[in-house]
Amino acid sequence: MTLTSVEAGHAPEADVDIYPSRIGTTPCLLPRLDPVVYASDRSSGPLPQQLVSQFETQGFFIMENLFNQDEVAALFEEMLAMREDPKASGSPHFIGEPGDASLRSIFAIHKSESLFARLAEDERLVGVARFLLNDEIYIHQSRMNFKPALKGKEFYWHSDFETWHVEDGMPSMRALSASIALTENSTDNGPLMFIPESHHQYVSCEGETPREHFKQSLQRQEYGIPPDEILIRLASTGGVATVNASPGSVVFFDSNLMHGSNSNITPYPRSNAFYVYNALSNAVVEPFCTQPARPEFLCTRESIQPLTSQSGDIRHA
Protein backbone atom coordinates (compact mmCIF):
# COMPACT_ATOMS: atom_id res chain seq x y z
CA MET A 1 0.00 0.00 0.00
CA THR A 2 1.26 3.45 -0.85
CA LEU A 3 0.51 6.07 1.75
CA THR A 4 -0.20 9.50 0.45
CA SER A 5 1.10 12.63 2.09
CA VAL A 6 -1.38 15.39 2.73
CA GLU A 7 -0.49 18.91 1.77
CA ALA A 8 2.45 20.24 3.73
CA GLY A 9 1.49 21.99 6.92
CA HIS A 10 -2.14 21.02 6.68
CA ALA A 11 -2.34 18.29 9.32
CA PRO A 12 0.20 19.35 11.90
CA GLU A 13 -0.26 16.33 14.14
CA ALA A 14 0.17 13.75 11.42
CA ASP A 15 2.76 13.87 8.67
CA VAL A 16 1.19 11.03 6.76
CA ASP A 17 -2.51 10.53 6.22
CA ILE A 18 -3.06 6.82 6.78
CA TYR A 19 -6.68 7.11 5.63
CA PRO A 20 -6.45 9.25 2.49
CA SER A 21 -9.73 9.93 0.69
CA ARG A 22 -11.06 12.46 -1.84
CA ILE A 23 -7.55 13.41 -2.88
CA GLY A 24 -8.10 12.93 -6.59
CA THR A 25 -6.99 9.31 -6.78
CA THR A 26 -8.89 6.23 -7.91
CA PRO A 27 -11.17 4.80 -5.20
CA CYS A 28 -9.78 1.74 -3.46
CA LEU A 29 -10.00 -0.38 -0.35
CA LEU A 30 -7.31 0.22 2.27
CA PRO A 31 -6.79 -1.91 5.38
CA ARG A 32 -8.01 -0.66 8.75
CA LEU A 33 -4.92 0.14 10.82
CA ASP A 34 -6.73 0.55 14.15
CA PRO A 35 -8.29 -1.94 16.57
CA VAL A 36 -12.09 -2.25 16.70
CA VAL A 37 -12.31 -3.20 20.39
CA TYR A 38 -9.80 -1.23 22.51
CA ALA A 39 -10.74 -2.80 25.86
CA SER A 40 -7.70 -4.39 27.50
CA ASP A 41 -9.70 -6.81 29.62
CA ARG A 42 -12.78 -7.83 27.67
CA SER A 43 -14.39 -9.66 30.56
CA SER A 44 -14.35 -6.67 32.90
CA GLY A 45 -16.81 -4.45 31.05
CA PRO A 46 -20.55 -3.95 30.99
CA LEU A 47 -21.07 -6.13 27.90
CA PRO A 48 -21.60 -9.87 27.45
CA GLN A 49 -18.67 -11.43 25.58
CA GLN A 50 -20.94 -12.29 22.70
CA LEU A 51 -21.70 -8.61 22.05
CA VAL A 52 -18.05 -7.64 22.28
CA SER A 53 -17.26 -10.32 19.71
CA GLN A 54 -20.11 -9.23 17.48
CA PHE A 55 -18.88 -5.64 17.59
CA GLU A 56 -15.41 -6.75 16.62
CA THR A 57 -16.39 -9.12 13.81
CA GLN A 58 -19.60 -7.52 12.49
CA GLY A 59 -19.12 -3.91 13.54
CA PHE A 60 -22.40 -3.46 15.44
CA PHE A 61 -24.81 -4.89 17.99
CA ILE A 62 -28.25 -4.08 19.36
CA MET A 63 -29.22 -3.84 23.02
CA GLU A 64 -32.97 -4.34 23.25
CA ASN A 65 -35.00 -2.16 25.60
CA LEU A 66 -31.98 -0.46 27.15
CA PHE A 67 -34.32 2.39 28.05
CA ASN A 68 -37.73 1.63 29.50
CA GLN A 69 -41.04 2.70 28.01
CA ASP A 70 -41.55 5.56 30.47
CA GLU A 71 -38.15 6.99 29.56
CA VAL A 72 -38.93 6.59 25.85
CA ALA A 73 -42.28 8.36 26.29
CA ALA A 74 -40.54 11.28 28.00
CA LEU A 75 -37.87 11.46 25.29
CA PHE A 76 -40.48 11.25 22.58
CA GLU A 77 -42.43 14.14 24.07
CA GLU A 78 -39.26 16.19 24.39
CA MET A 79 -38.38 15.42 20.77
CA LEU A 80 -41.79 16.71 19.63
CA ALA A 81 -41.32 19.89 21.64
CA MET A 82 -37.85 20.43 20.15
CA ARG A 83 -38.97 20.01 16.58
CA GLU A 84 -41.90 22.33 17.04
CA ASP A 85 -40.00 25.00 18.94
CA PRO A 86 -40.60 28.21 16.95
CA LYS A 87 -37.29 29.67 18.20
CA ALA A 88 -35.43 26.82 16.54
CA SER A 89 -36.92 27.28 13.09
CA GLY A 90 -34.28 28.57 10.70
CA SER A 91 -31.45 27.56 13.02
CA PRO A 92 -28.49 26.18 11.03
CA HIS A 93 -28.50 22.93 13.00
CA PHE A 94 -32.05 22.14 11.85
CA ILE A 95 -31.61 20.29 8.54
CA GLY A 96 -34.51 19.59 6.13
CA GLU A 97 -35.08 16.80 3.63
CA PRO A 98 -33.70 17.46 0.12
CA GLY A 99 -36.20 19.49 -1.89
CA ASP A 100 -38.72 19.44 0.93
CA ALA A 101 -39.63 21.33 4.09
CA SER A 102 -39.71 18.18 6.27
CA LEU A 103 -37.22 18.09 9.10
CA ARG A 104 -34.48 15.52 8.67
CA SER A 105 -32.06 16.18 11.55
CA ILE A 106 -31.49 18.41 14.55
CA PHE A 107 -27.80 18.62 15.48
CA ALA A 108 -26.02 19.19 18.80
CA ILE A 109 -28.86 17.82 20.93
CA HIS A 110 -26.35 17.06 23.69
CA LYS A 111 -26.00 20.81 24.14
CA SER A 112 -29.74 21.46 24.19
CA GLU A 113 -31.68 22.21 27.31
CA SER A 114 -33.51 18.93 27.18
CA LEU A 115 -33.43 15.32 28.30
CA PHE A 116 -31.18 14.68 25.30
CA ALA A 117 -28.31 16.37 27.13
CA ARG A 118 -28.90 14.02 30.06
CA LEU A 119 -29.28 11.05 27.70
CA ALA A 120 -25.84 11.75 26.19
CA GLU A 121 -24.27 11.14 29.59
CA ASP A 122 -26.33 8.13 30.55
CA GLU A 123 -24.19 5.37 32.04
CA ARG A 124 -25.93 2.78 29.85
CA LEU A 125 -24.43 4.50 26.78
CA VAL A 126 -21.29 6.04 28.22
CA GLY A 127 -20.28 2.84 30.01
CA VAL A 128 -20.39 0.85 26.78
CA ALA A 129 -18.52 3.49 24.77
CA ARG A 130 -15.84 4.00 27.42
CA PHE A 131 -15.31 0.26 27.68
CA LEU A 132 -15.03 -0.42 23.94
CA LEU A 133 -12.84 2.63 23.29
CA ASN A 134 -10.87 2.17 26.55
CA ASP A 135 -10.38 5.87 27.14
CA GLU A 136 -12.09 8.94 28.43
CA ILE A 137 -14.69 9.92 25.85
CA TYR A 138 -16.46 13.00 24.57
CA ILE A 139 -19.31 13.72 22.16
CA HIS A 140 -17.93 14.34 18.67
CA GLN A 141 -21.42 14.91 17.25
CA SER A 142 -25.03 14.38 18.28
CA ARG A 143 -28.29 14.63 16.47
CA MET A 144 -31.89 13.63 16.24
CA ASN A 145 -32.58 11.78 13.00
CA PHE A 146 -36.04 11.82 11.48
CA LYS A 147 -37.17 9.64 8.65
CA PRO A 148 -40.51 11.23 7.84
CA ALA A 149 -43.54 9.15 6.92
CA LEU A 150 -44.56 8.85 3.25
CA LYS A 151 -41.81 11.16 1.95
CA GLY A 152 -38.71 9.93 3.83
CA LYS A 153 -35.75 9.92 1.47
CA GLU A 154 -33.07 7.28 1.21
CA PHE A 155 -29.58 7.85 2.59
CA TYR A 156 -26.91 6.20 0.50
CA TRP A 157 -24.09 3.95 1.74
CA HIS A 158 -21.26 5.71 3.54
CA SER A 159 -18.76 5.33 6.35
CA ASP A 160 -19.12 8.09 8.94
CA PHE A 161 -15.42 7.88 9.71
CA GLU A 162 -14.55 8.79 6.13
CA THR A 163 -16.35 12.13 6.55
CA TRP A 164 -15.17 12.74 10.11
CA HIS A 165 -11.60 12.04 9.05
CA VAL A 166 -11.57 14.07 5.84
CA GLU A 167 -13.82 16.97 6.84
CA ASP A 168 -13.31 17.06 10.62
CA GLY A 169 -9.77 15.76 11.10
CA MET A 170 -10.61 12.75 13.27
CA PRO A 171 -7.25 10.94 13.23
CA SER A 172 -8.12 7.30 13.93
CA MET A 173 -10.98 4.84 14.11
CA ARG A 174 -11.53 5.12 17.83
CA ALA A 175 -15.10 6.35 17.89
CA LEU A 176 -18.51 4.72 17.85
CA SER A 177 -22.14 5.69 17.40
CA ALA A 178 -25.14 4.91 19.57
CA SER A 179 -28.56 5.23 17.94
CA ILE A 180 -31.46 5.19 20.39
CA ALA A 181 -34.82 4.26 18.85
CA LEU A 182 -37.66 6.57 19.87
CA THR A 183 -40.14 4.93 17.49
CA GLU A 184 -40.45 1.52 15.93
CA ASN A 185 -37.67 0.90 13.39
CA SER A 186 -39.23 -1.85 11.29
CA THR A 187 -38.15 -3.46 8.06
CA ASP A 188 -40.74 -1.31 6.26
CA ASN A 189 -39.99 2.27 7.25
CA GLY A 190 -36.53 2.72 5.78
CA PRO A 191 -34.51 1.37 8.71
CA LEU A 192 -30.76 1.60 9.14
CA MET A 193 -28.92 -1.04 7.14
CA PHE A 194 -25.33 -2.17 7.64
CA ILE A 195 -22.82 -4.03 5.55
CA PRO A 196 -21.47 -6.24 8.36
CA GLU A 197 -17.66 -6.65 8.47
CA SER A 198 -17.15 -3.62 6.21
CA HIS A 199 -15.51 -1.74 9.11
CA HIS A 200 -12.34 -3.83 8.64
CA GLN A 201 -11.55 -1.95 5.45
CA TYR A 202 -11.43 1.72 4.60
CA VAL A 203 -12.92 2.96 1.37
CA SER A 204 -10.76 5.70 -0.06
CA CYS A 205 -13.20 7.67 -2.22
CA GLU A 206 -12.74 9.70 -5.37
CA GLY A 207 -13.41 13.38 -5.93
CA GLU A 208 -12.36 16.31 -3.82
CA THR A 209 -14.33 17.87 -1.00
CA PRO A 210 -16.03 21.02 -2.26
CA ARG A 211 -16.33 24.17 -0.21
CA GLU A 212 -19.03 24.00 2.50
CA HIS A 213 -19.82 20.46 1.43
CA PHE A 214 -21.71 19.91 4.69
CA LYS A 215 -24.46 22.30 3.61
CA GLN A 216 -25.75 19.72 1.19
CA SER A 217 -24.09 16.50 2.40
CA LEU A 218 -26.35 16.43 5.45
CA GLN A 219 -29.26 16.11 3.04
CA ARG A 220 -27.69 14.04 0.31
CA GLN A 221 -24.04 13.10 0.33
CA GLU A 222 -22.27 13.33 -3.03
CA TYR A 223 -18.62 13.03 -2.02
CA GLY A 224 -17.24 10.24 0.12
CA ILE A 225 -19.55 7.82 -1.70
CA PRO A 226 -18.07 4.38 -2.40
CA PRO A 227 -18.27 3.15 -6.00
CA ASP A 228 -20.62 0.29 -6.94
CA GLU A 229 -17.87 -2.30 -7.38
CA ILE A 230 -16.54 -1.73 -3.86
CA LEU A 231 -19.99 -1.89 -2.26
CA ILE A 232 -20.76 -5.11 -4.11
CA ARG A 233 -17.41 -6.53 -3.01
CA LEU A 234 -17.98 -5.58 0.63
CA ALA A 235 -21.51 -7.00 0.63
CA SER A 236 -20.32 -10.22 -1.02
CA THR A 237 -18.56 -10.97 2.27
CA GLY A 238 -20.82 -9.50 4.90
CA GLY A 239 -24.19 -9.26 3.17
CA VAL A 240 -26.65 -6.60 4.30
CA ALA A 241 -28.14 -6.46 7.80
CA THR A 242 -31.32 -4.56 8.53
CA VAL A 243 -31.80 -3.04 11.97
CA ASN A 244 -35.17 -3.75 13.53
CA ALA A 245 -35.28 -1.83 16.78
CA SER A 246 -38.23 -1.25 19.08
CA PRO A 247 -38.48 2.03 21.01
CA GLY A 248 -35.87 2.14 23.78
CA SER A 249 -33.49 -0.21 22.00
CA VAL A 250 -30.00 0.99 21.13
CA VAL A 251 -27.78 0.14 18.19
CA PHE A 252 -24.05 0.61 18.77
CA PHE A 253 -21.88 0.67 15.66
CA ASP A 254 -18.30 1.29 14.70
CA SER A 255 -17.35 4.64 13.14
CA ASN A 256 -16.14 2.97 9.95
CA LEU A 257 -19.06 0.59 9.35
CA MET A 258 -20.73 1.07 5.96
CA HIS A 259 -24.38 1.99 6.46
CA GLY A 260 -27.35 3.62 4.78
CA SER A 261 -31.13 3.41 4.55
CA ASN A 262 -33.85 3.09 1.95
CA SER A 263 -36.66 5.58 1.50
CA ASN A 264 -39.82 5.47 3.60
CA ILE A 265 -43.18 5.61 1.83
CA THR A 266 -45.01 4.05 4.80
CA PRO A 267 -47.17 6.23 7.05
CA TYR A 268 -44.80 5.39 9.92
CA PRO A 269 -42.13 7.99 10.65
CA ARG A 270 -39.04 6.92 12.52
CA SER A 271 -36.97 8.96 14.97
CA ASN A 272 -33.66 8.14 16.59
CA ALA A 273 -31.37 10.04 18.92
CA PHE A 274 -27.82 9.65 17.76
CA TYR A 275 -24.59 10.21 19.71
CA VAL A 276 -21.05 9.83 18.46
CA TYR A 277 -18.59 9.02 21.23
CA ASN A 278 -14.95 9.65 20.43
CA ALA A 279 -11.89 8.73 22.52
CA LEU A 280 -10.32 11.79 24.12
CA SER A 281 -6.93 10.68 22.76
CA ASN A 282 -8.50 10.72 19.29
CA ALA A 283 -9.70 14.32 19.42
CA VAL A 284 -9.95 16.06 16.07
CA VAL A 285 -6.98 17.84 14.48
CA GLU A 286 -7.07 19.90 11.29
CA PRO A 287 -9.29 18.41 8.55
CA PHE A 288 -7.61 16.03 6.09
CA CYS A 289 -8.75 18.15 3.18
CA THR A 290 -8.13 21.68 1.98
CA GLN A 291 -11.41 23.04 3.31
CA PRO A 292 -11.83 24.82 6.64
CA ALA A 293 -13.20 22.85 9.59
CA ARG A 294 -16.96 22.33 9.77
CA PRO A 295 -18.99 24.29 12.33
CA GLU A 296 -18.98 23.33 16.02
CA PHE A 297 -22.55 21.95 15.86
CA LEU A 298 -21.33 19.24 13.46
CA CYS A 299 -17.95 18.57 15.04
CA THR A 300 -16.96 19.32 18.61
CA ARG A 301 -13.59 21.09 18.47
CA GLU A 302 -13.60 24.12 20.79
CA SER A 303 -15.63 22.56 23.59
CA ILE A 304 -14.09 19.12 23.99
CA GLN A 305 -14.50 17.81 27.52
CA PRO A 306 -14.54 14.29 28.90
CA LEU A 307 -18.00 13.02 29.76
CA THR A 308 -19.07 12.25 33.28
CA SER A 309 -21.78 9.62 33.36
CA GLN A 310 -25.09 9.59 35.17
CA SER A 311 -27.01 6.59 36.38
CA GLY A 312 -30.69 5.94 36.94
CA ASP A 313 -33.90 6.84 35.17
CA ILE A 314 -33.25 9.73 32.78
CA ARG A 315 -36.42 11.46 33.96
CA HIS A 316 -34.97 11.95 37.43
CA ALA A 317 -32.03 14.07 36.43
Next chain:
Amino acid sequence: MTLTSVEAGHAPEADVDIYPSRIGTTPCLLPRLDPVVYASDRSSGPLPQQLVSQFETQGFFIMENLFNQDEVAALFEEMLAMREDPKASGSPHFIGEPGDASLRSIFAIHKSESLFARLAEDERLVGVARFLLNDEIYIHQSRMNFKPALKGKEFYWHSDFETWHVEDGMPSMRALSASIALTENSTDNGPLMFIPESHHQYVSCEGETPREHFKQSLQRQEYGIPPDEILIRLASTGGVATVNASPGSVVFFDSNLMHGSNSNITPYPRSNAFYVYNALSNAVVEPFCTQPARPEFLCTRESIQPLTSQSGDIRHA
Protein backbone atom coordinates in the same frame (compact mmCIF):
# COMPACT_ATOMS: atom_id res chain seq x y z
CA MET B 1 -72.28 10.03 -2.43
CA THR B 2 -72.61 12.30 -5.44
CA LEU B 3 -71.71 10.68 -8.70
CA THR B 4 -70.14 12.89 -11.28
CA SER B 5 -70.98 12.70 -14.96
CA VAL B 6 -68.10 12.57 -17.37
CA GLU B 7 -68.06 14.83 -20.35
CA ALA B 8 -70.90 14.11 -22.72
CA GLY B 9 -70.10 11.60 -25.39
CA HIS B 10 -66.73 10.71 -23.92
CA ALA B 11 -67.50 7.30 -22.47
CA PRO B 12 -70.09 5.87 -24.82
CA GLU B 13 -70.71 2.68 -22.82
CA ALA B 14 -71.25 4.44 -19.49
CA ASP B 15 -73.28 7.55 -18.97
CA VAL B 16 -72.08 7.99 -15.43
CA ASP B 17 -68.52 7.51 -14.26
CA ILE B 18 -68.88 5.59 -10.99
CA TYR B 19 -65.15 5.94 -10.30
CA PRO B 20 -64.44 9.59 -11.11
CA SER B 21 -60.84 10.74 -10.58
CA ARG B 22 -58.63 13.60 -11.75
CA ILE B 23 -61.65 15.66 -12.74
CA GLY B 24 -60.61 18.74 -10.83
CA THR B 25 -62.46 17.95 -7.60
CA THR B 26 -61.14 17.51 -4.07
CA PRO B 27 -59.68 14.04 -3.44
CA CYS B 28 -61.94 11.69 -1.50
CA LEU B 29 -62.69 8.08 -0.70
CA LEU B 30 -65.55 6.49 -2.65
CA PRO B 31 -66.98 3.05 -1.95
CA ARG B 32 -66.05 0.14 -4.20
CA LEU B 33 -69.17 -0.78 -6.16
CA ASP B 34 -67.85 -4.08 -7.53
CA PRO B 35 -67.26 -7.49 -5.95
CA VAL B 36 -63.70 -8.58 -5.17
CA VAL B 37 -64.26 -12.30 -5.67
CA TYR B 38 -66.54 -13.01 -8.62
CA ALA B 39 -66.52 -16.82 -8.34
CA SER B 40 -70.05 -18.18 -7.96
CA ASP B 41 -68.96 -21.41 -6.27
CA ARG B 42 -65.92 -20.65 -4.14
CA SER B 43 -65.23 -24.27 -3.33
CA SER B 44 -64.96 -25.39 -6.94
CA GLY B 45 -61.83 -23.48 -7.90
CA PRO B 46 -58.09 -24.08 -7.78
CA LEU B 47 -57.60 -22.12 -4.53
CA PRO B 48 -57.85 -23.12 -0.87
CA GLN B 49 -60.74 -21.29 0.83
CA GLN B 50 -58.29 -19.45 3.04
CA LEU B 51 -56.64 -17.77 0.03
CA VAL B 52 -59.99 -16.84 -1.48
CA SER B 53 -60.96 -15.24 1.84
CA GLN B 54 -57.62 -13.46 2.10
CA PHE B 55 -58.04 -12.06 -1.40
CA GLU B 56 -61.48 -10.78 -0.53
CA THR B 57 -60.61 -9.24 2.85
CA GLN B 58 -56.96 -8.20 2.35
CA GLY B 59 -56.80 -7.83 -1.41
CA PHE B 60 -53.83 -10.14 -2.05
CA PHE B 61 -52.21 -13.50 -1.37
CA ILE B 62 -48.93 -15.23 -2.10
CA MET B 63 -48.49 -18.70 -3.56
CA GLU B 64 -45.03 -19.93 -2.63
CA ASN B 65 -42.95 -21.78 -5.22
CA LEU B 66 -45.73 -21.93 -7.81
CA PHE B 67 -42.99 -22.29 -10.40
CA ASN B 68 -40.09 -24.64 -9.78
CA GLN B 69 -36.45 -23.66 -9.70
CA ASP B 70 -35.70 -25.03 -13.15
CA GLU B 71 -38.52 -22.96 -14.62
CA VAL B 72 -37.28 -19.89 -12.72
CA ALA B 73 -33.75 -20.43 -14.02
CA ALA B 74 -35.04 -20.61 -17.59
CA LEU B 75 -37.17 -17.46 -17.12
CA PHE B 76 -34.26 -15.63 -15.52
CA GLU B 77 -31.98 -16.45 -18.44
CA GLU B 78 -34.65 -15.33 -20.90
CA MET B 79 -35.10 -12.10 -18.94
CA LEU B 80 -31.35 -11.38 -19.19
CA ALA B 81 -31.43 -12.02 -22.92
CA MET B 82 -34.42 -9.70 -23.37
CA ARG B 83 -32.88 -6.83 -21.47
CA GLU B 84 -29.62 -7.14 -23.33
CA ASP B 85 -31.14 -7.53 -26.78
CA PRO B 86 -29.53 -4.78 -28.87
CA LYS B 87 -32.61 -4.66 -31.16
CA ALA B 88 -34.78 -3.67 -28.19
CA SER B 89 -32.70 -0.70 -27.11
CA GLY B 90 -34.60 2.51 -27.75
CA SER B 91 -37.91 0.68 -28.13
CA PRO B 92 -40.77 2.68 -26.57
CA HIS B 93 -41.77 -0.22 -24.33
CA PHE B 94 -38.34 -0.23 -22.65
CA ILE B 95 -38.68 2.24 -19.75
CA GLY B 96 -35.67 3.56 -17.79
CA GLU B 97 -35.35 4.74 -14.19
CA PRO B 98 -35.98 8.48 -13.69
CA GLY B 99 -32.81 10.45 -14.44
CA ASP B 100 -30.84 7.29 -15.06
CA ALA B 101 -30.02 4.86 -17.84
CA SER B 102 -30.98 1.78 -15.78
CA LEU B 103 -33.83 -0.29 -17.15
CA ARG B 104 -37.00 -0.17 -15.03
CA SER B 105 -39.62 -2.01 -17.08
CA ILE B 106 -40.13 -3.87 -20.34
CA PHE B 107 -43.78 -3.82 -21.41
CA ALA B 108 -45.88 -6.25 -23.45
CA ILE B 109 -43.76 -9.28 -22.60
CA HIS B 110 -46.77 -11.52 -23.34
CA LYS B 111 -46.36 -10.57 -26.99
CA SER B 112 -42.61 -11.20 -27.03
CA GLU B 113 -41.05 -14.24 -28.64
CA SER B 114 -39.99 -15.64 -25.31
CA LEU B 115 -41.03 -17.89 -22.45
CA PHE B 116 -42.88 -14.89 -21.05
CA ALA B 117 -45.56 -15.31 -23.73
CA ARG B 118 -45.94 -18.92 -22.60
CA LEU B 119 -45.89 -17.89 -18.93
CA ALA B 120 -48.81 -15.49 -19.50
CA GLU B 121 -50.98 -18.46 -20.49
CA ASP B 122 -49.81 -20.83 -17.79
CA GLU B 123 -52.71 -22.65 -16.16
CA ARG B 124 -51.27 -21.92 -12.68
CA LEU B 125 -51.86 -18.21 -13.32
CA VAL B 126 -54.78 -18.29 -15.75
CA GLY B 127 -56.73 -20.81 -13.64
CA VAL B 128 -56.57 -18.55 -10.58
CA ALA B 129 -57.47 -15.40 -12.52
CA ARG B 130 -60.35 -17.04 -14.38
CA PHE B 131 -61.73 -18.45 -11.14
CA LEU B 132 -61.58 -15.21 -9.14
CA LEU B 133 -62.91 -13.08 -12.01
CA ASN B 134 -65.41 -15.78 -13.12
CA ASP B 135 -65.15 -14.93 -16.80
CA GLU B 136 -63.03 -15.45 -19.84
CA ILE B 137 -59.92 -13.34 -19.36
CA TYR B 138 -57.34 -11.50 -21.45
CA ILE B 139 -54.06 -9.69 -20.76
CA HIS B 140 -54.72 -5.99 -20.19
CA GLN B 141 -51.01 -5.26 -19.65
CA SER B 142 -47.81 -7.19 -19.02
CA ARG B 143 -44.33 -6.19 -18.09
CA MET B 144 -41.03 -7.13 -16.56
CA ASN B 145 -40.29 -4.97 -13.54
CA PHE B 146 -36.72 -4.33 -12.47
CA LYS B 147 -35.69 -2.74 -9.23
CA PRO B 148 -31.97 -2.21 -9.86
CA ALA B 149 -29.37 -2.77 -7.15
CA LEU B 150 -27.91 0.28 -5.33
CA LYS B 151 -29.84 2.84 -7.40
CA GLY B 152 -33.38 1.40 -7.45
CA LYS B 153 -35.90 4.21 -6.99
CA GLU B 154 -39.02 4.14 -4.88
CA PHE B 155 -42.47 3.85 -6.43
CA TYR B 156 -45.09 5.79 -4.53
CA TRP B 157 -48.49 4.51 -3.37
CA HIS B 158 -51.09 4.11 -6.09
CA SER B 159 -54.03 1.99 -7.18
CA ASP B 160 -53.47 0.49 -10.62
CA PHE B 161 -57.20 0.55 -11.28
CA GLU B 162 -57.29 4.31 -10.88
CA THR B 163 -54.87 4.66 -13.82
CA TRP B 164 -56.43 1.88 -15.89
CA HIS B 165 -59.87 3.42 -15.39
CA VAL B 166 -58.95 7.05 -16.04
CA GLU B 167 -56.29 6.62 -18.72
CA ASP B 168 -57.33 3.32 -20.33
CA GLY B 169 -61.11 3.24 -19.84
CA MET B 170 -61.33 0.01 -17.81
CA PRO B 171 -64.95 0.21 -16.61
CA SER B 172 -65.00 -1.89 -13.42
CA MET B 173 -62.80 -3.52 -10.82
CA ARG B 174 -62.80 -6.94 -12.41
CA ALA B 175 -59.08 -7.36 -13.02
CA LEU B 176 -56.15 -8.66 -11.01
CA SER B 177 -52.37 -8.74 -11.20
CA ALA B 178 -49.98 -11.65 -10.86
CA SER B 179 -46.36 -10.82 -10.03
CA ILE B 180 -43.96 -13.72 -10.50
CA ALA B 181 -40.68 -13.37 -8.55
CA LEU B 182 -37.59 -14.16 -10.63
CA THR B 183 -35.21 -13.10 -7.85
CA GLU B 184 -35.41 -12.92 -4.08
CA ASN B 185 -37.85 -10.19 -2.96
CA SER B 186 -36.63 -9.57 0.57
CA THR B 187 -37.54 -6.92 3.11
CA ASP B 188 -34.29 -5.12 2.20
CA ASN B 189 -34.38 -4.65 -1.55
CA GLY B 190 -37.37 -2.37 -1.95
CA PRO B 191 -40.07 -5.05 -2.11
CA LEU B 192 -43.70 -4.52 -3.05
CA MET B 193 -45.76 -3.20 -0.14
CA PHE B 194 -49.54 -3.23 0.16
CA ILE B 195 -52.06 -1.41 2.27
CA PRO B 196 -54.27 -4.43 3.03
CA GLU B 197 -58.05 -3.82 2.80
CA SER B 198 -57.52 -0.61 0.81
CA HIS B 199 -59.13 -2.24 -2.24
CA HIS B 200 -62.57 -1.81 -0.62
CA GLN B 201 -62.44 1.92 -1.25
CA TYR B 202 -61.62 3.97 -4.31
CA VAL B 203 -59.41 7.02 -3.99
CA SER B 204 -60.68 9.74 -6.27
CA CYS B 205 -57.57 11.84 -6.88
CA GLU B 206 -57.07 15.49 -7.63
CA GLY B 207 -55.52 17.11 -10.69
CA GLU B 208 -56.23 16.43 -14.33
CA THR B 209 -54.42 13.97 -16.52
CA PRO B 210 -51.91 15.82 -18.70
CA ARG B 211 -51.23 14.95 -22.31
CA GLU B 212 -49.07 11.82 -22.75
CA HIS B 213 -48.93 11.41 -18.98
CA PHE B 214 -47.73 7.82 -19.44
CA LYS B 215 -44.39 9.01 -20.81
CA GLN B 216 -43.35 10.06 -17.35
CA SER B 217 -45.84 8.21 -15.10
CA LEU B 218 -44.12 4.91 -15.87
CA GLN B 219 -41.02 6.36 -14.24
CA ARG B 220 -42.58 8.48 -11.54
CA GLN B 221 -46.31 8.96 -11.23
CA GLU B 222 -47.46 12.50 -10.43
CA TYR B 223 -51.19 12.27 -11.08
CA GLY B 224 -53.46 9.68 -9.54
CA ILE B 225 -51.50 10.00 -6.28
CA PRO B 226 -53.56 9.80 -3.09
CA PRO B 227 -53.08 12.62 -0.57
CA ASP B 228 -51.31 11.96 2.75
CA GLU B 229 -54.48 12.08 4.87
CA ILE B 230 -56.16 9.38 2.82
CA LEU B 231 -53.12 7.09 2.86
CA ILE B 232 -52.80 7.48 6.61
CA ARG B 233 -56.50 6.74 7.01
CA LEU B 234 -56.31 3.63 4.83
CA ALA B 235 -53.23 2.35 6.67
CA SER B 236 -54.82 3.01 10.07
CA THR B 237 -57.19 0.14 9.23
CA GLY B 238 -55.10 -2.24 7.23
CA GLY B 239 -51.53 -1.34 8.15
CA VAL B 240 -48.75 -2.01 5.67
CA ALA B 241 -47.81 -5.49 4.44
CA THR B 242 -44.43 -6.20 2.89
CA VAL B 243 -44.15 -8.93 0.28
CA ASN B 244 -41.31 -11.34 0.85
CA ALA B 245 -41.26 -13.69 -2.12
CA SER B 246 -38.66 -16.23 -3.09
CA PRO B 247 -37.98 -16.92 -6.78
CA GLY B 248 -40.88 -18.84 -8.34
CA SER B 249 -43.44 -17.50 -5.86
CA VAL B 250 -46.40 -15.50 -7.15
CA VAL B 251 -48.29 -12.61 -5.59
CA PHE B 252 -51.86 -12.15 -6.79
CA PHE B 253 -53.46 -8.81 -5.98
CA ASP B 254 -56.64 -6.91 -6.72
CA SER B 255 -56.58 -4.15 -9.33
CA ASN B 256 -57.63 -1.53 -6.77
CA LEU B 257 -55.23 -2.45 -3.94
CA MET B 258 -53.01 0.45 -2.85
CA HIS B 259 -49.36 -0.52 -3.34
CA GLY B 260 -45.87 0.92 -3.75
CA SER B 261 -42.24 0.20 -2.92
CA ASN B 262 -39.31 1.85 -1.21
CA SER B 263 -35.97 2.50 -2.89
CA ASN B 264 -33.27 -0.16 -3.11
CA ILE B 265 -29.73 0.74 -2.06
CA THR B 266 -28.79 -2.90 -1.47
CA PRO B 267 -26.55 -4.67 -3.98
CA TYR B 268 -29.45 -7.07 -4.67
CA PRO B 269 -31.56 -6.26 -7.74
CA ARG B 270 -35.06 -7.65 -7.94
CA SER B 271 -36.98 -8.71 -11.05
CA ASN B 272 -40.61 -9.73 -11.41
CA ALA B 273 -42.74 -10.69 -14.37
CA PHE B 274 -46.08 -8.97 -14.10
CA TYR B 275 -49.36 -9.84 -15.84
CA VAL B 276 -52.67 -8.04 -15.53
CA TYR B 277 -55.64 -10.30 -16.21
CA ASN B 278 -58.89 -8.55 -17.03
CA ALA B 279 -62.37 -10.08 -17.44
CA LEU B 280 -63.43 -10.15 -21.07
CA SER B 281 -66.74 -8.51 -20.04
CA ASN B 282 -64.70 -5.69 -18.53
CA ALA B 283 -62.78 -4.85 -21.71
CA VAL B 284 -61.65 -1.24 -21.98
CA VAL B 285 -63.87 1.48 -23.44
CA GLU B 286 -62.85 5.08 -24.09
CA PRO B 287 -60.61 6.58 -21.38
CA PHE B 288 -62.37 8.38 -18.51
CA CYS B 289 -60.36 11.51 -19.19
CA THR B 290 -60.00 13.94 -22.04
CA GLN B 291 -56.75 12.45 -23.32
CA PRO B 292 -56.45 9.93 -26.13
CA ALA B 293 -56.02 6.26 -25.24
CA ARG B 294 -52.55 5.06 -24.26
CA PRO B 295 -50.55 2.96 -26.73
CA GLU B 296 -51.33 -0.72 -27.24
CA PHE B 297 -48.17 -1.86 -25.41
CA LEU B 298 -49.58 -0.33 -22.19
CA CYS B 299 -53.23 -1.24 -22.68
CA THR B 300 -54.57 -4.00 -24.88
CA ARG B 301 -57.39 -2.54 -26.96
CA GLU B 302 -57.07 -3.62 -30.59
CA SER B 303 -55.87 -7.15 -29.93
CA ILE B 304 -58.18 -8.36 -27.15
CA GLN B 305 -58.61 -12.11 -27.24
CA PRO B 306 -59.55 -14.58 -24.52
CA LEU B 307 -56.64 -16.58 -23.19
CA THR B 308 -56.29 -20.28 -23.68
CA SER B 309 -54.30 -21.86 -20.90
CA GLN B 310 -51.40 -24.26 -21.07
CA SER B 311 -50.39 -26.82 -18.49
CA GLY B 312 -47.06 -28.38 -17.57
CA ASP B 313 -43.49 -27.16 -17.24
CA ILE B 314 -43.13 -23.86 -19.06
CA ARG B 315 -39.87 -25.04 -20.61
CA HIS B 316 -41.69 -27.72 -22.62
CA ALA B 317 -43.90 -25.41 -24.61
